[in-house]
Amino acid sequence: MKLTNPTILAGSLVLAAVGCAGQRTPPQSLVDARADYVHAMDGIAMQLDPTDVHEAKVALDRAEQVFQDTPDDPRVGDLAIVADRKALLAQAQASTIKAQQETQQAAAQIEANRTAQLQATRGQLSQTRQVLGATQMQLQEQEKAATAQQEKMRDLETRLKDARDTIAKIASVREDDRGMVISLPSEVLFKTAKYDLKPGAMAKLDQIAEALKAKEQPIVVYGYTDTVGTREFNMMLSQQRAQSVRDYLVGKGIPNDLVNAQGKGPDDPVSDNVSVEGRAQNRRVEIVVLPKK
Amino acid sequence: MMPKPAIVAAWALLAGALGCGGSIPPPNDAFAAAQADVGRAQAGGAPDIPDAKLHLQLAQESLQRAKRVMGTDNDRAASLCGVASSEAQLAFALAREAQAENMARSAQAKVQKEGDVR
Numbered sequence: 001m002k003l004t005n006p007t008i009l010a011g012s013l014v015l016a017a018v019g020c021a022g023q024r025t026p027p028q029s030l031v032d033a034r035a036d037y038v039h040a041m042d043g044i045a046m047q048l049d050p051t052d053v054h055e056a057k058v059a060l061d062r063a064e065q066v067f068q069d070t071p072d073d074p075r076v077g078d079l080a081i082v083a084d085r086k087a088l089l090a091q092a093q094a095s096t097i098k099a100q101q102e103t104q105q106a107a108a109q110i111e112a113n114r115t116a117q118l119q120a121t122r123g124q125l126s127q128t129r130q131v132l133g134a135t136q137m138q139l140q141e142q143e144k145a146a147t148a149q150q151e152k153m154r155d156l157e158t159r160l161k162d163a164r165d166t167i168a169k170i171a172s173v174r175e176d177d178r179g180m181v182i183s184l185p186s187e188v189l190f191k192t193a194k195y196d197l198k199p200g201a202m203a204k205l206d207q208i209a210e211a212l213k214a215k216e217q218p219i220v221v222y223g224y225t226d227t228v229g230t231r232e233f234n235m236m237l238s239q240q241r242a243q244s245v246r247d248y249l250v251g252k253g254i255p256n257d258l259v260n261a262q263g264k265g266p267d268d269p270v271s272d273n274v275s276v277e278g279r280a281q282n283r284r285v286e287i288v289v290l291p292k293k
Numbered sequence: 294m295m296p297k298p299a300i301v302a303a304w305a306l307l308a309g310a311l312g313c314g315g316s317i318p319p320p321n322d323a324f325a326a327a328q329a330d331v332g333r334a335q336a337g338g339a340p341d342i343p344d345a346k347l348h349l350q351l352a353q354e355s356l357q358r359a360k361r362v363m364g365t366d367n368d369r370a371a372s373l374c375g376v377a378s379s380e381a382q383l384a385f386a387l388a389r390e391a392q393a394e395n396m397a398r399s400a401q402a403k404v405q406k407e408g409d410v411r
Contacts, residue, residue, distance in 0.1 A: 059379075078372040085348070085379035092386040099393035106400030113407055 033084035045094035052090035059083035163211030195240035209252035226279035239263025320371035330381035345387035352380035
């Protein structure tokens with residue numbers, strides 16, 4: 001470098017004066033090379049790039065040797081510059097390696113961050129899927145329950161219809177403002193002026209009881225007579241007959257508190273009391289199924 | 294007794310051997326190697342990095358000086374070729390260092406930025 005020449009010039013003057021190379025003042029370039037080599041030795045270059053530090057050392061030794069042997073040789077300055085540049089190169093290489101390591105660390109950090117983020121997202125997704133799965137299962141169960149409920153309703157309707165059909169075969173069934181009315185002729189149930197049930201009547205009442213059990217509705221059993229005989233007798237007979245039917249139904253499984261009995265005597269006739277047929281129609285027991293409370 | 298032209302030629306040979314050419318042949322290989330080093334530094338981006346550019350220029354100057362003394366002082370020419378090579382190699386290394394540090398900085402900034410986003 002430019003500084004070198006005056007230094008060498010000065011060195012030459014010193015040499016001329018002293019005449020001994022060992023005591024000559026080294027050129028500035030050599031001083032610089034020594035300092036930069038020491039710097040490279042002390043810094044990260046020695047850890048990260050020892051090979052280039054070693055090359056700098058070899059170059060510096062060579063410059064020192066030539067300086068010792070022939071201090072006036074212009075190559076001393078050249079060799080010192082070469083040694084200095086090699087020391088600087090070792091430092092630059094080490095810095096490059098360090099920067100590359102930092103880049104790799106940053107890339108690894110970014111990768112780790114992304115992996116963590118991805119895992120978090122996957123975790124959320126799996127949670128969402130679980131919730132979705134649970135909801136779908138609930139939905140299916142609800143659908144199943146609704147279907148079962150519908151089937152139950154249909155079954156109940158079928159049973160009610162069956163019950164009605166059964167009753168219709170053995171008694172006349174009609175609807176009035178009280179509810180469903182099952183009307184049985186007294187001749188079917190009782191002997192004249194008696195209130196204990198005929199054996200044949202029981203079979204009919206069994207079917208009716210079976211049908212009514214499904215309904216779980218309040219029931220009133222009314223007894224009716226024609227107008228033959230005294231009213232007191234007819235009232236009493238109709239009450240006893242209604243009671244007999246009521247007790248029989250309770251015996252067959254209709255809840256006790258759901259069934260009442262009432263004698264109406266000759267009241268509320270459904271036909272005339274003049275003709276034989278009319279009177280026969282008036283003598284009856286009506287089982288009235290009231291609407292469910 | 295040698296003829297006069299022969300004596301002149303012998304002196305010329307002697308002078309050629311001792312003085313002008315130096316003790317070694319022209320350092321053509323070292324010169325070519327230094328040129329290659331300069332080319333590598335130029336291609337490696339040295340002109341864009343101030344430090345690297347300075348040493349690239351020094352390398353080119355050393356090459357010019359080596360060329361000037363080639364044939365007259367081959368020892369010095371070889372020495373200057375070595376200077377040119379080491380300057381060019383340093384220029385290349387400095388350019389690489391700057392590029393690597395740029396990459397590290399931008400990678401670290403990216404980490405910082407992603408950390409802020411979170």
